[in-house]
Amino acid sequence: MHTPKATTRLRLKTRRAIGEAFQALDYKVLGTIYCEEGGEAFWKDRRDPCLRMGTKIAGALRNRLHPTGRSLYVGAGVAELPMLIMETLELNRKVEAYNLRKEEVDVLNEACHSLSFRIQAGEAQSATGSFDHIWVASVLNDPERFPELSALSYGRANPFTFDPAAFTHEREKARAMIDRCLQKLIRPGLVTTSVEEIPWITNWCTQHRTPYLVDEHEYPTAIVGDPVCFIRAG
Secondary structure, eight states: OOOOOOOOOOOOHHHHHHHHHHHOOHHHHHHHHHHHSOOOHHHHHHHHHHHHHHHHHHHHHHTTTTTEEEEESSSGGGGGHHHHHHHHHOOOOOOEEEEHHHHHHHHHHHHTTSOOOOEEEEEGGGGGGGGGEEESSSSOOOOTTHHHHHHHTTTTOTTTOHHHHHHHHHHHHHHHHHHHHHHEEEEEEEEEEEEHHHHHHHHHHHHTTTEEEEOOOOOOOSSSSSEEEEEEEE
C-alpha cells in the first residue's frame, strides 16, 4: 500500500507570521552585526533566500517533531526564526533559544514581540531540563568563536600559519559545549545540525553508546551556506 509523502507546506498563519517577522527585522543593525562592511548589500541579497529556505527547513522539521515537546536552539539567529515560529505556532512546543550576541538578540526579539518565545543572550549550556530536539547548526565551525576549527572544517587551514595548540584548545572547548548540550537530549531524540558538524554529533553518540541515524536528505541554507540535516539519536 502506497503511503503519501507528508507535506512540508506550513499553515498559512505560520507563513504569514514568518513573513511578518522578516519584514520587521532591522536589517541596518543586522548588517553591522553580520558584516564588517557591505551589510546592506549582504541582506539585500540574502533576505529572501533566507526566508524561503528557512521556511522549507521548518516544514521538514515539523514532520519530524512531536507536538508539545521542547527544543533547545544553540546559536539562534535570523536563519532560525522560521523554525522557532513553526514550533510554537503549529506544534505548540516550548523552545529555548540562545545567541551570544546581545545586539542581535534585541533585534530578533523586537521583530517577534507578538510571538510566544524570546531568544536569550548567553550560552545554551545554561538551559535547564531536557529536550527532545536540539538545534546546533553552524556553531562548532563558527570562524569568530573557533577560528582554527573553522579553518580545518572548511579546508582553509594554512600549514604555515595553522596553530595546533589553539586548535586543541578550541576542540576541547567545542567538545565540552556539545557534551553539555547533548546531555540534555531525551533519547530517542532529534538533532538538527550542519553537514560539517555531523562528526561532532556522531562521535558523541558513539562515546555514549547511543545508536544514531543520519537522515539522507540535506537542506541548503542562505546565510552561512552550510546545508543542514537531521540525526536521530537513540
